[in-house]
Amino acid sequence: MEVVKYPEKEDWARLLERPDLDYSALYGTVEQVLKEIKAEGDEAVIRYSEKFDKVKLSSIQVSDAEMEHVSIDESLKNAINLAADNIYKFHKAQEFKGETIETSPGVKCWQKAVAIEKVGLYIPGGTAPLFSTVLMLGIPAKIAGCREIILCTPPDKNGSIHPAILYAAAKVGVTKLFKVGGIQAIGAMAYGTESVPKVYKIFGPGNQYVTAAKQIVSLKDVAIDMPAGPSEVEVIADASSNPDFIASDLLSQAEHGATSQVVMVTDDASIISPVQKALEAQLKVLPREEMARKAIANSRIILVKDQEEVIEITNAYAPEHLIISTDSYAKIADRVINAGSVFLGQYTPESAGDYASGTNHTLPTNGYATAYSGVNLDSYVKKITFQEISPEGLQIIGPAIETMAENEELFAHKNAVTLRLKEIGK
């Protein structure tokens, strides 16, 4: 990791820069596939699954029989169950309790959280089965009360889905599961096909094609969870920090891929060399050493003047994950403005939040933490406003409405009040 000592503030933006996430070069290909899926439905989905995923499917839906014969290790089952319990508890506590507000006498207004009826979860394929993401996206959907919870994930070459994915999907209550990945999955959920119901919101990570497809369908067809980018972590360290713990946290991010963003910020020069040594020692025995080395090569340790600058540069970076791996973490934590999820103290590794503490691991990357929340129960509901005005209430606020509508030259708006006030006055 490059060490940058006491950078000037005008250089911070450059230091913290992420790769430019411009997927528009892929739009041509992606739009063509989406168009065919919209027009031809399942037929196009099956055709592109053969082309892209090298798998020929007769039926894209996972059958009841396939769901019934799931077998996974008892220890993994127990781990998934513990994680699911914690995720359930944390998201269940987020249920909205609105109150009715009488803004003026006789003018009652309230919000009601109503589940999005149909949601689609996308779980990428790849070397390992991301069953943890099934829990993170599915459990809040179930708590919210989504009626239809669709899950799409690419099958292996034999047309099978990993049993841990199936177990997690059954556990959270996915209603329909499809062996479809990539652009095809996003298109199928956005438009609906003969087999796949059209959903109103799509959740989940994916490669650049999935991301481009989500961007395109989000313009007018369907909502999406948030824009995507490579995963990232910032670790804040000081003299109290444990270098081994920090190295393991930095590598937890680095092993996700060569584009992962890994940053350590400290105001204490003495912690840098021990962290570097620990990194090297841990890298050597890491199965994904090569990938992690690439990410680490692009990563930085930034030494700043004082705690004030630590806080300032952290908020400027707006990391997806922020680990404050120090003894006196509370002071810094209070002043975090921009971050997805914050991990406090020496015994709170990012992997706890990735799996089993209960918080969600679908979080804003790429600086989007300046404006976006991670996935949470809110992501699965709409807050509908209601209002109920009594004749007396309308007499109180009606004249203001008439004046404002007249000044905006909207006379039918005014008349809707005038007619009612006349009727009340009779």
Place this chain on the structure above:
Amino acid sequence: MEVVKYPEKEDWARLLERPDLDYSALYGTVEQVLKEIKAEGDEAVIRYSEKFDKVKLSSIQVSDAEMEHVSIDESLKNAINLAADNIYKFHKAQEFKGETIETSPGVKCWQKAVAIEKVGLYIPGGTAPLFSTVLMLGIPAKIAGCREIILCTPPDKNGSIHPAILYAAAKVGVTKLFKVGGIQAIGAMAYGTESVPKVYKIFGPGNQYVTAAKQIVSLKDVAIDMPAGPSEVEVIADASSNPDFIASDLLSQAEHGATSQVVMVTDDASIISPVQKALEAQLKVLPREEMARKAIANSRIILVKDQEEVIEITNAYAPEHLIISTDSYAKIADRVINAGSVFLGQYTPESAGDYASGTNHTLPTNGYATAYSGVNLDSYVKKITFQEISPEGLQIIGPAIETMAENEELFAHKNAVTLRLKEIGK
């Protein structure tokens, strides 16, 4: 209005269809303007303001002197103040009160709502000054605690902003106000210029160019409130309804423009003719008669079999505004799943929510109410998750994390726990 009697369910989708909102034909023009603003800043903003808005500005920011000399009618001032009070009360009550959840012993997780630091409000120009939208977008920004609240609105030919806009902006606490409209405004707020600070989220309505520009910048540069479409209302009527009230509500929507969507749904044939008569009578004296007639010509009265179908077709339409203009509104209200804002009973016209009841009038159109909420206090905050795990807590959930990480082949994730558990065991 066309009357459709007892349509078959398979025809509902066609009956409720909205215009296709494909703005991609504008992307070429819009992208060029955005590119120049990103590269040239204020200079390009001023150049395009001259080209598109026919106004040559030396400075684009509204000066303190201009803010100090605002004069509007006392009656309008009082109306704005009353509306602002109610909007404040309703949105203030939405402040997030999170709780700390101990998901496992020693594993504490919580959410904290933190204001988006910099937000941009766009207020369109046009025949009348939309000061009500300044209140709707600005008041929750202030309550949330946004540090920088930018407002952009196009000036008139003399380079001035309407005093009612200035009054409302000062009232809500806008921090900087710019005489910039259209694509230029969206570009300036998305990228920042010498004068206009870059913001993290852009709110507000606009014409097709503004909408296209918001779509493009939302792909990677900045968050936006929600996708846009023409405004719409559905009114539910029965024998108890007042035909004059209903006609005035339908026209409140129709007067917004020829593309406005206006629908009445009823299971009582006898209310249709009285509503049609009232519509004709009110249209004749409406200043915007011509525009409203065009909208009404494209609109429908749908007669369905029973209350069950009324509810079903309403949820299928997912209207931005839903007025249940009947005496027994509560039964229907309870079963609304898809709507932006719901108005209950005979004395709750849409114009109350448009101006002064306290609810927000920036709402999901075009069926987006299936997945989106209207603007509310949540729109101005991010919910950051925090977690704090004690050594004892990590001993409880650590083994599950190790098992899950191993099964997802993420060994550094596992190691981050293993190292800590070893340290605890010493």
